[in-house]
Amino acid sequence: MRRRLLCALLGAGLAACPAVAIDVFVRQPLPSKAVFGEVLVEVEVLSARDVAAVEVRLDGELAGRLSAPPWRLVVDVGDENRAHVFDITATDVAGESASRRIETPALATGMQVDLELQQLYVTVTRGGQRVLDLPEEQFEILDDGEPQEIVTFESGDVPFSAVLLIDTSFSMRGEHLRASLAGVQAFLQDMRPLDLAKVVLFSDQTLITTPFTGDPQQVAAAVAAARADGGTAINDHLYLALKALESHQGRRVVILLSDGVDVESALHMADVRWKAGRSSALIYWIRPSAAALERFNYYSAWRNPDEHRQEIDALVQAVSDSGGRIHDIERLEDAPRAFREILAELREQYVFGYYPKENRNDGAWHEVRVRVRASGTRVRARGGYYDDRLQ
Numbered sequence: 001m002r003r004r005l006l007c008a009l010l011g012a013g014l015a016a017c018p019a020v021a022i023d024v025f026v027r028q029p030l031p032s033k034a035v036f037g038e039v040l041v042e043v044e045v046l047s048a049r050d051v052a053a054v055e056v057r058l059d060g061e062l063a064g065r066l067s068a069p070p071w072r073l074v075v076d077v078g079d080e081n082r083a084h085v086f087d088i089t090a091t092d093v094a095g096e097s098a099s100r101r102i103e104t105p106a107l108a109t110g111m112q113v114d115l116e117l118q119q120l121y122v123t124v125t126r127g128g129q130r131v132l133d134l135p136e137e138q139f140e141i142l143d144d145g146e147p148q149e150i151v152t153f154e155s156g157d158v159p160f161s162a163v164l165l166i167d168t169s170f171s172m173r174g175e176h177l178r179a180s181l182a183g184v185q186a187f188l189q190d191m192r193p194l195d196l197a198k199v200v201l202f203s204d205q206t207l208i209t210t211p212f213t214g215d216p217q218q219v220a221a222a223v224a225a226a227r228a229d230g231g232t233a234i235n236d237h238l239y240l241a242l243k244a245l246e247s248h249q250g251r252r253v254v255i256l257l258s259d260g261v262d263v264e265s266a267l268h269m270a271d272v273r274w275k276a277g278r279s280s281a282l283i284y285w286i287r288p289s290a291a292a293l294e295r296f297n298y299y300s301a302w303r304n305p306d307e308h309r310q311e312i313d314a315l316v317q318a319v320s321d322s323g324g325r326i327h328d329i330e331r332l333e334d335a336p337r338a339f340r341e342i343l344a345e346l347r348e349q350y351v352f353g354y355y356p357k358e359n360r361n362d363g364a365w366h367e368v369r370v371r372v373r374a375s376g377t378r379v380r381a382r383g384g385y386y387d388d389r390l391q
Contacts, residue, residue: 022047024090034107038250049092057087122350122381140371152353159194161248163241167258169203173228183335188216202237203230204264235265252281269314283322323382
C-alpha cells in the first residue's frame with residue numbers, strides 16, 4: 001500500500017515504480033527568499049519504507065538530525081546578509097536515501113552596512129477575531145515614520161521559547177495555586193515539538209524554577225511540591241525572565257500570572273521597561289481580580305499607595321509596548337483557558353524581519369508601527385526598540 005501511494009504521488013504507474021523509492025521535498029525555506037536569524041527547515045519525505053532519519057546541513061556543516069516526524073528543525077543562520085546552502089538528506093531503514101539542496105540568496109542591496117535585524121510578531125484582528133490570510137503586500141512597517149523593506153515574512157505556527165512566571169505568594173495558597181498550575185500544564189501539553197518553556201514559581205523570592213523544556217512531565221515533577229508563601233516581587237522576577245530569554249533566538253515570550261501588586265521588589269518597573277525595550281519578547285499578563293487593583297490602598301516597605309498604582313500602570317504599559325496583552329480572568333479556575341487562548345494567539349501571528357534603513361546605534365528609542373491595508377482590522381505589535389546593542 002505504501003509503495004502504491006508513493007508511486008501515485010510521484011506520478012508513476014506501479015509497474016514503472018522502482019521496488020524501493022524515496023524522495024524528499026522542502027517546504028521551508030524557500031529558495032527565492034533571503035533568510036536571517038532562526039529559520040524553520042520543514043521537509044516532507046515520501047518513502048516506500050519507514051524513514052530512519054533526516055539530516056540537515058547548513059553551509060556544509062551538520063545542523064541537526066531528526067529520527068521521527070514531524071521533519072522540522074530550527075537552525076540559526078545568523079544575521080549576516082549572505083547566501084546560504086541547505087542540504088537535506090532522508091534515509092530509509094534499508095539505507096536508501098534521497099537529497100535536496102536549497103540555496104537562499106543574499107538580500108540585494110547597494111551598500112553593505114552593519115545593521116541588526118529587527119523582528120516583529122504581529123497580531124491582526126477584525127471584530128475580535130484574528131485575521132490569518134493576509135499576504136505580505138498588505139503590510140507596511142514604519143521605523144521612526146520611515147517605510148522599511150520587509151526581508152522575512154511568515155504566518156502561522158513559528159516555534160517559541162517562553163517563561164511562565166507564576167505568582168505563588170501567600171495569597172495564592174490552596175485552590176488558587178492548584179488552578180494556576182493547571183494552567184501551566186494546559187499550556188505545556190498543547191505545545192508543539194519545537195516549542196520550549198521554562199516555569200518559574202515566585203513570591204518574594206524564587207521558589208521553583210525549571211530548565212527550558214518541552215516535556216510537561218518534567219515540569220509536573222518539578223512543581224509537585226510547590227506551596228504558596230511569602231510576599232510578591234513581580235518586578236524582580238519579570239526582569240530575570242527577560243534576562244533568561246536573552247540566549248534564545250527567535251520568538252521569545254513571557255506569560256505572567258499574578259494580581260499585579262508588587263510589595264517586595266527592589267527593582268522599579270522602570271528598570272523592567274528598560275530591559276523589555278531591549279528585548280523582542282512579548283509579555284502577556286493573566287490578571288485575576290482586575291477590579292481589586294483599582295481599590296488597592298497599601299503601604300509596603302518600598303512604596304506608598306500612589307507609588308504602587310504607578311507601578312501597576314507601568315506594568316500595563318510594558319505589556320502593551322511589547323506587543324503582548326492583558327488577559328483578565330474573574331476566577332483563577334479560568335487560568336487553563338487563559339493559557340490556551342494565549343497559545344492559540346501565538347500560533348496565529350505574522351512574523352516580520354527588516355533591517356532599519358539607518359545604522360544609528362544611538363541608544364535612543366525608535367518607534368515602530370505596523371500598518372495593514374485591510375478594512376476594519378486592528379494591529380498589535382511591539383511599539384519600538386532601543387538601538388544600543390553595542391553599549
